[in-house]
Amino acid sequence: MLTARALTKRFGTAPALDGVDFTIGPGESVAVTGPSGSGKSTLLHCLAGIMRPDSGEVRLFDERIDTLSERQRSHLRRTRFAFLFQFGQLLPELPADENVALPLMLGGTPRRTALEPARAELRRLGLEGKEGRRPGELSGGEAQRVALARALVVRPAVVFADEPTGALDRATGDQVMGILLDTVRELDAALVVVTHDPRIAARCTRTIEIRDGRLSGTPRTGDGEGESAHEPVAAGLRAGSAPQGANALPVRHGTPAVDGLDSAGAQSDSGSSPVTFAAGSVAAGAQGARGGDAASGGGSAVGSAVPNPGLGGADAETQARTVGCGGDAFASGGGSAAGSAVPNAGLGGGDAVTQVRTVGRGGDAFASGAARDGGASGVRSSGGSVRGPAKGFGWIAGGASSAARRPAGPDFGPESVVEVWR
Ligand SMILES: Nc1ncnc2c1ncn2[C@@H]1O[C@H](COP(=O)(O)OP(=O)(O)OP(=O)(O)O)[C@@H](O)[C@H]1O
Known part of the structure; x- marks a missing residue:
């Protein structure tokens, strides 16, 4: 579903990525590990179309995405990808439901319509009753679940996560990670997660390690031991089965990566x-x-x-x-x-x-x-x-x-x- 070949990226003279190949398929979760400064985030950014590699290529469903214009990549990120980071993703001024609805509204869905699937997603993640709370009125774990709801509300093909539980205590982090893994599997989406935490890596289906911008050693296949440790929260999310109130949001598989862009958008950078x-x-x-x-x-x-x-x-x-x-x-x-x-x-x-x-x-x-x-x-x-x-x-x-x-x-x-x- 998402593949990269011979990616290189330099900042100045130092290579942050040096000929990295990568592939991930539906339902898979890949942990990207390695020492600080080894190129993990750079890889994630290149795969997600946030950054253009200097050379090599990235494809989503066989469509080249690294050569798209800035605007096309932005559209792609908003519609096919989702992002989950350690800090600072939620808009502090907005209540939880509006934070979750935001990606849909950015795509043109009217607020009222967007709030329905947003609230359904919050309910699904156990946040019923917290819809009106602003991020500052939520615990760290709740806020991260809101961020997770926002990531998942668009039914992404690929979720990119960078230390998604790094700011949480162990139990809360385990819970958030369990929800993330369950949902990704249920959606038949893919998860690329940058982590320093071997426990998170062990719960993914595969781990790759990066050192000095290169893939190091043999990819390890995870035992997935943690994957069934939580009640499945993602029931009913398989392709074509949107959550209650989700207004049949499309589950986007096999569709063009940059659908819906007008020609002006394709030109402009x-x-x-x-x-x-x-x-x-x-x-x-x-x-x-x-x-x-x-x-x-x-x-x-x-x-x-x-x-x-x-x-x-x-x-x-x-x-x-x-x-x-x-x-x-x-x-x-x-x-x-x-x-x-x-x-x-x-x-x-x-x-x-x-x-x-x-x-x-x-x-x-x-x-x-x-x-x-x-x-x-x-x-x-x-x-x-x-x-x-x-x-x-x-x-x-x-x-x-x-x-x-x-x-x-x-x-x-x-x-x-x-x-x-x-
Ligand atoms: N925008 C940038 N400008 C200059 N150098 C950069 C930039 N982004 C990353 N680098 C450099 O590229 C290398 C790889 O950085 P990257 O952030 O990908 O590492 P990482 O493995 O994610 O590190 P960490 O685990 O500490 O987050 C580092 O040497 C870093 O200093």
Whole structure:
């Protein structure tokens, strides 16, 4: 299903990958192990289309994916792949169900429709009653199960996980890993998991080891001893049998890797044209705070201003702004609300198409969304505006040029793909 041949990748002169072959089939789980700095994450990123290898090739269902445009790879990541990492995948401002629904909404599913399978997925993972909680109101294990629900809600062909239980205690980690393995098997999907933990590796069907960018030794076949240690939570998830309330989300096997892309999408590459990106203006209700107005120029970069716990806060004054995925842009924003558009690893991010924007001030109002075309079209892209009372809460997903292709309706404002009020 997913194969790679003779992958190489260099950063400077040092090879991070040096002629790696890889293959994984439906229902399989492969643990990628090796010392720190050996190339595990680089392999995962190349397989997942986050990074382009310098040479070699990657195929999904026989279709070459490493040569796809940035935008096509982004679409692929959002629709066929899922990602689970150790930290930081959930949007802190959104409740669990909206976090899980996000990948569907980024694909154009209206919020209300997307929330049904999202909540069903949360129920399936034992999180009934927690749908309205924000990540900060969940335990570490619960938050990781929400991230897992978000990964699985699109019924991915391949799940990529990088130390998915690294931040959890042993029992919780075992439970999350059990759910992940069960579900992947039930979905007939594939799991590629980077891990330092031999116990996790032992539960996978196969282990490969990387040293200095090369495959080392003979791949080990796992005994799968842990795989049946948990009640199967994924019952009824086999191909064609979506979970309750899932609105028959497609289980995508054997379909083209890049279906549904328009021809413009096939041409555009988000780093190719200069772009001005506005982080949007937010009138945060009673405060009237104006946010963002961040302009960034060049490459596929976007502006961001994210609360940085390490700097002591979540309000506008302690925002830390990071800019860009192209690295050649600078964003500046004023006011007491702050705009942000951050690559979200759990959504397969790293480029403008999978950016997630959050805007807000002290939790009064914020927008969250995808700057779908912010990096690709060279147009000024605004995430629209959120207006609401001080206690109001709204969120926006979408970029201007993608919105233009979508019908206006209750969920679709002129400048946004999705606009929700509550
Ligand atoms: N963006 C980058 N720029 C420069 N060097 C990089 C970059 N990403 C990775 N490297 C280098 O490539 C090599 C492989 O890194 P990689 O992150 O794949 O290792 P890893 O096996 O995942 O390590 P760890 O277990 O510590 O996460 C390392 O020497 C690393 O410093």
